[in-house]
Structure formats: C-alpha cells, structure tokens
Amino acid sequence: MNQDVRLCEVGPRDGLQMAKGMMPAADKLRWIRQLASAGLREIEVGSFVSPRLVPQMADTGVILPEVLKIDGLTVCALACNLKGAIAAYEAGAHVLSFPISVSDTHSHANVGKGTDAQVEMMASIVDWVRSQPRPMRIDAAVATAFGCSMEGGVPVRRVALVAAAVARTGVDEIALADTVGYAHPAQVRDVVRATQDAVGSQLTKLHLHDTMGLGLANALAGLNEGIRSFDSCLGGLGGCPFAPGASGNIVTEDLVFMLESMGYRTGVDLPRLLAARGLLADALPEETLRSGVAAAGIPKTFYAGANAVA
Numbered sequence: 001m002n003q004d005v006r007l008c009e010v011g012p013r014d015g016l017q018m019a020k021g022m023m024p025a026a027d028k029l030r031w032i033r034q035l036a037s038a039g040l041r042e043i044e045v046g047s048f049v050s051p052r053l054v055p056q057m058a059d060t061g062v063i064l065p066e067v068l069k070i071d072g073l074t075v076c077a078l079a080c081n082l083k084g085a086i087a088a089y090e091a092g093a094h095v096l097s098f099p100i101s102v103s104d105t106h107s108h109a110n111v112g113k114g115t116d117a118q119v120e121m122m123a124s125i126v127d128w129v130r131s132q133p134r135p136m137r138i139d140a141a142v143a144t145a146f147g148c149s150m151e152g153g154v155p156v157r158r159v160a161l162v163a164a165a166v167a168r169t170g171v172d173e174i175a176l177a178d179t180v181g182y183a184h185p186a187q188v189r190d191v192v193r194a195t196q197d198a199v200g201s202q203l204t205k206l207h208l209h210d211t212m213g214l215g216l217a218n219a220l221a222g223l224n225e226g227i228r229s230f231d232s233c234l235g236g237l238g239g240c241p242f243a244p245g246a247s248g249n250i251v252t253e254d255l256v257f258m259l260e261s262m263g264y265r266t267g268v269d270l271p272r273l274l275a276a277r278g279l280l281a282d283a284l285p286e287e288t289l290r291s292g293v294a295a296a297g298i299p300k301t302f303y304a305g306a307n308a309v310a
C-alpha cells in the first residue's frame, strides 16, 4: 500500500481569504518560505479573483513570481473564471485550482454562476491551457460535496454526476471539498466510493473543513478509501467567505502528526512546521490558531515509532 501522502498547504489562500486582518505581502512571502522549508512541497499561494470581493488575495500577482524562486516548490493558485486562469498561467503557476460547487445556490454566491455554467467555464479553461506552450496542472475542487449551508443535504448521486461532468472537461485531478465541514466518516467513504466509480483515478484529493471537529476522522476515512492527497491549513484557518457558516480547514500540524504517527510519509518536519505558526500569530493577532499538537507539544513517543528520527 502506498504510504506517501501529498499535502497541499492552502493557508496563504484559503487560510487568509476570510481573515479579519490583511497580511502584508512581505509577511506572506516569509510565511510561504517557512512552510516550504518545513518540507511542504505544494502550497496554494493565493487566488486570482475580484480584489473587491476578496481583498486579502489582491497581491497574489506580486507573491507568485517570488515564490516561484523557491527550489522544488509546486506553486498552486486558485481562479474562478477564464480571466483568473489566464492571470495564474501568465504569472507562472504550476497548478490551477478551480472550484465547481455541486450546490447551485453556493455556486451562484461564490462565483456568480450556476454549477452547469461553471463546468462549461472549466472546459473553456482546459481548452485554453492545453493550447499554451507551457503545461499547467489543472485541479478541480468539487465543492459542497458533503452538504451545503444554503441548500442542505447534497445527494451522493449528484456529487458523482457533477464530478463526471468535471472529469469530461479533461482536468488533471479532482478533489472533493467539504466546504462547510458537515461531512462525517461514513459519508466520506460513500461519496469517495461513488466518485471513484464515476471518475476513477482522476479523484485524487480531499479538501476538508473542521466545523464539526470531524476533519481528521474524515481524512482517515479518505485514507482508508485510497486517497493520498489532502489540502490543509496551518493553524486551521480558512473558510469560503461565500458559504455561510464555513469555518477553518483541517489543521496541517495535526494532520502531519496523525499521518506520520501512523507510518505515512509526508516529508514534513513537524518542529519546523510548528515554528511557522509564530509568524502567522504575529501577523494576524485577531485570529485564533488551532492545533492539538501545538497546544500539547510533540510527545517523545512521536519520535519512537515508525517515524523515528535517526
């Protein structure tokens, strides 16, 4: 069984997009460098969206060329329309993340378009990117896949149908996103299985929020179904500003602790990762950072198991 788990740190994008304060670009850059030096090889550094609607992301075009200089880092950026995708490509992003909400109501609130129109937008972006000289990986996030605070329950069959439509656009990878954090482990199992049946290996990732405190249990349910890629956020910040009730992402520190303790390999150095919280706490004093492992400290037993440091 594959023990390597790929983590994408979404703090600089998802973590900051709903923050009360604005993190200056220089702090974002220092933070991203710290995250990379802790071993995170994939980081979503920002989004190319309306600066009026999401002012925290207005400097993504400034950040991106700088973080491209970090050796070995896969730089991801989110966009919600073709204009944003072109901006991400021209800035040099390695990966484009694109949200498509299963809930039509959330889709309208988030991107001003319904689900079907957003799938069409995805298709035109794939066509445009594939016609360019430089390759860019295209990841779709199938949002509200486990429930919507505006529409309520989201049927498993509809998630699979939307994922299948997304897969047909030719995206490289698909993530299932629990936008408002309503998922539970049995639901994760069922939705992952139905989506795997619909799109096969194009489903690679889970993007989980921790509203109900079930985020890591849900990650484990995904692991058990063969998922080896997760989004997470240092300190558990985050949430979609256009999904009422959305709260923070699963906590990167705790996810790394769980995975490494279980013998999975993340490539992340946990003490260095915890050190990166200091900058975040200083830059955003009004935010509450979460993490069990940060509160308790790394137990000595962590180093005594399969993940022992030589």
Ligand SMILES: CC(C)(COP(=O)([O-])OP(=O)([O-])OC[C@H]1O[C@@H](n2cnc3c(N)ncnc32)[C@H](O)[C@@H]1OP(=O)([O-])[O-])[C@@H](O)C(=O)NCCC(=O)NCCSC(=O)C[C@@](C)(O)CC(=O)[O-]
Residues within 6 Å of the ligand: 014, 017, 047, 048, 049, 050, 051, 052, 053, 054, 078, 079, 080, 081, 082, 083, 084, 085, 087, 098, 099, 110, 111, 112, 141, 142, 143, 144, 177, 178, 179, 180, 207, 239, 240, 241, 242
């Ligand atoms: C999607 C759009 C851009 C609609 O874009 P649109 O359809 O082109 O709408 P529009 O033409 O009505 O434009 C609206 C405004 O956005 C501007 N605009 C248009 N496109 C761009 C662009 N690319 N870059 C910069 N500005 C842009 C445009 O100039 C205009 O500015 P205004 O005149 O009102 O000041 C807009 O609705 C928007 O920016 N929405 C914000 C969406 C967003 O950032 N959501 C949060 C990220 S998704 C998420 O968090 C979920 C996820 C991924 O984490 C997974 C999960 O947990 O579920």
